[in-house]
Amino acid sequence: MRILRFVPALFVFVFVLLLLVPLNLTQMASLVVWPFSKKLFRAINRGVCATFFGGLNILMEKIAGVEVIFSGDTLPSRENAFVISNHQAMADIPAIIALATRSSRAGDIKWFVKDPIKYVPGIGWGMLFLDCIYVKRNWMADKARVLKTFENLRVHRTPFWLVSFLEGTRITPEKLKRSQAFGAKAGLPLLTHVMLPRTKGFEATMEGLGEHKQAVYDVTIGYEGRPPGIGQLLLGSVPRVHVHARRYAVAELPKDNAGRAAWALARWVEKEARMAHFKTNGKFPAS
Template identity: 30%
Template sequence: MERIKELSIKIFWLIFRILWVTLNNLYCIPIYVLSILFLTPVYLTSPQMFFKIEETFFTWMLAMVSCWCYTAGYQIAESGDSLDECLDKTILYMPNHQSTADVPFLMNIFTSRFGYSGRVMWLMDKVFKFTNFGVVSWIHDDFFIQAGKETRDQSLIELRSHLKRVFVQKTRNCLVLFPEGGFLRKRKAVSQQFAKKKDLPLLEHVTVPRTGALDVIMDEIGPRGKTANSSHISKIVDVTIAYPEGKPLDLQNIISGYRPPCVTHVHYRIFDADSVPTNSEELFKWMVKLYEEKEKMLEEFYKTGEFPYKMYTPTGSPPKMLKLCPHQYALGHVLFILGNVLLYMAYSSLFK
């Protein structure tokens, strides 16, 4: 009888969360889109003011996604170099990529530094453009990469142009790049075949990083980049996401809250961009070494259950729970719901 009761509660919670997240999308995304459209005249008179307003709206949108993780009990423990000490710099974030939960967790990290997430530019697969959140990213001017060998070169050309037009002109101060170019489970076999062919280390917990996009980024907006009068990238943050027991959460878990609450470790290693090789071949070697070290950290974590935060950062901080603000989430929901109420009132008075 007790088991039936527990199962009933779990099913009720699952259904409630799915309905809540669905409703959350319905009252947040349309208001974001309509608000930006309504404010388009501001762009004609003051583009920079328009960009700042859009960044504020985008910050609140990311907070809504972060709220899903928070209410499901999926926590983050940060370790390694101090991210907060370099937030005033222009940063390139390079996380390993395991599942669809990686992006929401990064949103958690950015959201906890209030006002920061609006100035992030994301590089993501073009498929994401056609999801419910895709229109938000499109308006925010994130960059969508077309996967596949046939379109890779063209994507890199478009990325170069996008960095000039968006990252520089909109004065973004952080860029997110997933060097592996796809999820671990999807790329692992191909990565290991490539490693054998090129006599590279065989990796189990990460894949051999791709450096085409990184080459373009460093060439265009790196310390010695071609684009003039820009805020060049000065720090590179290597981000290691380590899920408990090596079993990644995914977006379905975050939406449904089906998997029990757990702690995911996120480890930072911060490098001066000036110290990174500029030659393409040397840059690839540097990245392979970085991912070989990432592999060893993850292997140790999966064996012991404790993240080896001092393995490559002897002065790094031990794991510390990321603090999120429930009041920020509550205020966000109130603002978006109020926006819907005002929109309904305006619509009713217009067509009375």
């Protein structure tokens, strides 16, 4: 009977595989139209993205029965946005997909992802077609490629939700201690539920996207208990995920880098208070 324990995991694997294979083949076929119509190429891959992420959301919410509890602002369905979030686990990814699906924007999600991911069969290869931004965490090494992607988004007027986990990595006790030590030396606030944001990336993204963005969405994700792995979430081992979103119009944000850095830090101080409220009450505040 032990083998029965692996049936749900096998189902998830087959479900994802059946999604990925035809979609990757569609992406490969879309290369044929690239020399003639980059607009059509991007439209095809937007459809691929919407289908895959939409499928994952169906798997999580409808099949696995995970309840996603949204709070905060209602996000519009037609708006280019820079999405910033705390990062506790890989399960944060389907949580953000659920938020995007709610606003009919699953096909427009683009991620900052670690460079080695592009070598992962299926998902990594597929993201190469979606204007996702692969980074090595070395700005001098990443700068030219990142700025080129920003330029492509602007020039081709590509719709997007560009997602960045501003802390740069998933939170762990060891990483939190390092973040706190850095903050203490720099005279920054002490955070215990989130890590300090890496504001250089925020500044560069705000500058690089130029006027081709209308808002910044500040997302906070919370789990009841220990943050799960992505497999646990898709298997329904987690009953609920909490996603809080705040929308800020770009016109309201500072235009200089120092002001942007201070603005991002202020959001993380708010996020700290929001997470503290969540830990105490089991839910985020309504606003």
